[in-house]
Amino acid sequence: MAKSALLKSSLAKKYWMAFTGLFLCLFLVGHLIGNLQLLIPVSEGARDTFNEYALFMTTNPAVKVLSYLTYISILFHAIDGLMLTINNRKARPQGYVNFKPSTNTMWSSRNMGILGTIILAFIVVHMTMFWGEMKFGGLDETVYTTANGEEVKDLYTLTIKTFQDAQYGLIWAIAYAIAMLAIGFHLSHGFASGFQSLGVNHPKYNGFIRKLGLAFAVLVPLAFAVIPFYIHFVLEKI
Amino acid sequence: MNLTLKIWRQKNADTKGKMVTYQVSDISNDMSFLEMMDVLNEQLINKGDEPVAFDHDCREGICGSCSLQINGEPHGPDRGVATCQLHMRKFKDGDTITIEPFRAKAFPLIKDLVVDRSSFDRIQQAGGYVSVNTSGNTIDANSIPVDKENADMSFYAATCIGCGACVAACKNASAMLFTSAKVSQFALLPQGEVEADRRVLQMVEQMDKEGFGNCTNTGACEIECPKGISLENIARMNREYLKASVK
Numbered sequence: 121m122a123k124s125a126l127l128k129s130s131l132a133k134k135y136w137m138a139f140t141g142l143f144l145c146l147f148l149v150g151h152l153i154g155n156l157q158l159l160i161p162v163s164e165g166a167r168d169t170f171n172e173y174a175l176f177m178t179t180n181p182a183v184k185v186l187s188y189l190t191y192i193s194i195l196f197h198a199i200d201g202l203m204l205t206i207n208n209r210k211a212r213p214q215g216y217v218n219f220k221p222s223t224n225t226m227w228s229s230r231n232m233g234i235l236g237t238i239i240l241a242f243i244v245v246h247m248t249m250f251w252g253e254m255k256f257g258g259l260d261e262t263v264y265t266t267a268n269g270e271e272v273k274d275l276y277t278l279t280i281k282t283f284q285d286a287q288y289g290l291i292w293a294i295a296y297a298i299a300m301l302a303i304g305f306h307l308s309h310g311f312a313s314g315f316q317s318l319g320v321n322h323p324k325y326n327g328f329i330r331k332l333g334l335a336f337a338v339l340v341p342l343a344f345a346v347i348p349f350y351i352h353f354v355l356e357k358i
Numbered sequence: 359m360n361l362t363l364k365i366w367r368q369k370n371a372d373t374k375g376k377m378v379t380y381q382v383s384d385i386s387n388d389m390s391f392l393e394m395m396d397v398l399n400e401q402l403i404n405k406g407d408e409p410v411a412f413d414h415d416c417r418e419g420i421c422g423s424c425s426l427q428i429n430g431e432p433h434g435p436d437r438g439v440a441t442c443q444l445h446m447r448k449f450k451d452g453d454t455i456t457i458e459p460f461r462a463k464a465f466p467l468i469k470d471l472v473v474d475r476s477s478f479d480r481i482q483q484a485g486g487y488v489s490v491n492t493s494g495n496t497i498d499a500n501s502i503p504v505d506k507e508n509a510d511m512s513f514y515a516a517t518c519i520g521c522g523a524c525v526a527a528c529k530n531a532s533a534m535l536f537t538s539a540k541v542s543q544f545a546l547l548p549q550g551e552v553e554a555d556r557r558v559l560q561m562v563e564q565m566d567k568e569g570f571g572n573c574t575n576t577g578a579c580e581i582e583c584p585k586g587i588s589l590e591n592i593a594r595m596n597r598e599y600l601k602a603s604v605k
Binding site: 129131207211218220223310320321 | 370377427431464527546559563570571576581590
């Protein structure tokens with residue numbers, strides 16, 4: 121029984137949801153640190169630094185392992201979430217005429233599925249625009265040699281141009297901000313919920329975990345969202 | 359006060375039910391919600407109509423029989439009380455009150471507002487007990503030292519009356535608060551430690567088998583629970599289960 125208990129039971133679904141979710145929180149921090157390099161102006165060598173960093177991130181074997189873990193986590197998190205939603209719908213075939221969940225729960229905690237779907241849609245668009253271009257797309261033609269003598273693809277110019285585009289730049293930035301808002305709400309429930317699912321609940325630490333979760337949910341997506349607007353309005357034009 | 363009641367009426371599990379509107383008048387502020395239901399039923403009986411079926415027994419908040427989803431919340435708008443302890447002073451003259459049965463696949467409807475909550479009994483039977491030697495050399499329970507804090511937490515978990523409000527309040531119709539309270543009350547004590555792993559594995563397995571939903575930590579159960587059973591118990595069950603599963 122113990123074997124299937126860690127795969128099939130209702131609690132197993134919670135563990136995997138929490139485990140992959142918290143892992144993805146770590147990924148967000150890593151991704152954000154990388155993105156912050158986009159705030160450096162091109163005249164200070166940002167193009168070379170960022171592209172060398174992108175090359176490192178796509179070729180380093182340790183990063184590769186981490187990135188595959190991230191893809192698996194996203195997939196697992198999404199599939200697990202979908203299965204949970206289907207199961208949970210089945211658990212109440214006849215609904216209430218009058219149901220007031222707002223009196224006892226937070227909006228985000230009840231809408232993790234919708235928020236997750238928005239985030240998944242964002243990930244697909246995001247991967248097509250940047251990761252896809254880097255791996256398979258037009259960036260192959262933009263290869264140049266940096267001051268350090270490394271042959272890199274010009275992901276920096278692609279990113280900056282996307283958000284500095286006179287016609288669509290601001291629209292992309294707003295769309296990006298909406299996705300970050302969804303991530304923020306998702307995290308406002310998900311972060312602390314992950315700890316609860318893994319059994320970390322103690323009156324002494326609950327307040328701290330909840331506050332840390334809320335701070336994470338506000339600060340990380342906000343920092344992500346500020347970058348495209350900074351690129352559009354403030355950063356030196358290229 | 360005068361009230362409009364919208365009550366779920368359903369003859370049995372095989373027929374379709376619907377909300378039916380009733381008027382009750384001269385309801386005293388001091389009545390309990392169930393006494394108000396009694397007034398309605400007397401009114402119906404006098405008219406020769408079928409009274410509304412609802413569960414109740416002790417009427418002092420300890421048996422867990424009364425259920426009722428009142429105005430969208432199990433046991434109504436008050437906190438920390440069962441339906442029998444809910445006073446009519448929580449409502450205003452002229453209010454419309456909706457009264458529905460607890461809804462879950464694992465709580466099949468029997469009649470009107472009465473649902474079958476024997477799925478809870480089966481979860482309990484799957485492992486919610488301790489083995490004690492009763493064949494002549496029974497050890498006095500007080501001879502086993504128990505940490506005060508654990509004894510208190512175990513007692514709080516044991517105050518669960520198994521009414522099913524947690525399931526009714528949960529958007530996923532999950533029974534994790536109930537199951538975790540029953541797991542916790544034993545997990546915190548040295549008695550019954552022998553069957554600790556088997557207990558949590560079997561109770562969770564039974565809970566899943568009954569068709570309850572999965573917990574997504576919304577916390578609705580904890581707020582609606584008439585006994586204030588804490589989410590801490592669910593986390594404890596998660597720990598116990600993880601520990602038992604990897605062994």
